[in-house]
Amino acid sequence: MHNHIKTKPLPHLKKVVLIGNPNVGKSLIFGYLTGRYATVSNYPGTTVEITLGDLKTGSETISLIDTPGINSLTPISEDERVVRDILLKENISSVIQVMDAKNLERGLYITTQVAEMGLPTLIVLNMMDEAQARGVDINIAALSKRLGVPIVPTIAIQRKGIERIKKEIQNSCIPQVWVPYSQTVEESLDEIEEIMPNPHFSRFIGLSILSGDRSLKENLISSIPKNKLSFLDQLHHFSQLSSKEYPISYFIGLKRLELAKDIAQKVSATSFKSGSQVLETLGRILRL
Ligand SMILES: Nc1nc2c(ncn2[C@@H]2O[C@H](COP(=O)(O)OP(=O)(O)O)[C@@H](O)[C@H]2O)c(=O)[nH]1
Ligand SMILES: [Mg+2]
Secondary structure (H helix, E strand, O other), X not given: OOOOOOOOOOOOOEXXXXXXXXXXXXXXXXXXXXXOOEEEEEOOOOOOEEEEEEEEOOOOEEEEEEOOOOOOOOOOOHHHHHHHHHHXXXXXXXXXXXXXXXXXXXXXXXXXXXXXHOOOEEEEEEOHHHHHHOOEEEOHXXXXXXXXXXXXXXXXXXXXXXXXXXXXXXXXXXXXXXXOOOHXXXXXXXXXXXXXXXXXXXXXXXXXXXXXXXXXXXXXXXXXXXXXXXXXXXXXXXXXXXXXXXXXXXXXXHHHHHHHHHHHHHHEEEOOHXXXXXXXXXXXXXXX
16 A cells, blocks of 8 residues: 655745834734734844744735844844845845835935845835824835835835735835945955856845955855955955045945935925924914
């Protein structure tokens, strides 16, 4: 007698990851998108907790990952390192970046780095209620056009906009934000790109190498021949020399921030709605 045990192959689920600054509504949105069943675990080799759940769009089931809040993908904290590693190593098909509509600039700083990774992205502009209350008016169409990615405005605490996220995931695109670095950095990046075996992520990884980010070296660059690795160290050294008193990572961060600020400024207007109400009232009082 043969034992006919049918082993169903595991469904090959697409992986989508939720990222963003702390306290922007990621976990609340994750809960709505995945429903009741989620599994919490430590990311391998770390004490950082990530949450997995299934997200059912009309046509498919996606594995959704909720991550801890970050301020940058050039990691300082272990949380940031884990989120960076998930994006680079877990074969992610797209990123949902949740932003606080009251603080576009801070969110866009992260977007510049996701763009350098070349990952398809959907932006969820959350906390629209609070932005409105403060008279912050964002031209969402203009922002979407500038970034080249779909943007879904939401008020997660009122569950507004959540269904649209599911529909728009399939339209996610690589953000078209190109941070222009100094000539030295750009030339070094070209040289790094030449020796990288896999052009995927190469701009982001190149910038990490130039920033002297050692956390990346152990695993991701392991495929590069040893003699070339020392060349990368020299390159970091060389570009460091040319940047005088500050570490090169400072200039890289500054350029990203400048672009984030510039974009945020161009698509935002402060209507002073509450302010003008005060003025109106004051005017009426004074005329009396
Ligand atoms: N006013 C307002 N509060 C929100 C909104 N979305 C989330 N919150 C609140 O923001 C806080 C942080 O939410 P959470 O999902 O934990 O954020 P995370 O740190 O990004 O995972 C919670 O108190 C939420 O209730 C929103 O659209 N409007
Ligand atoms: Mg959270």
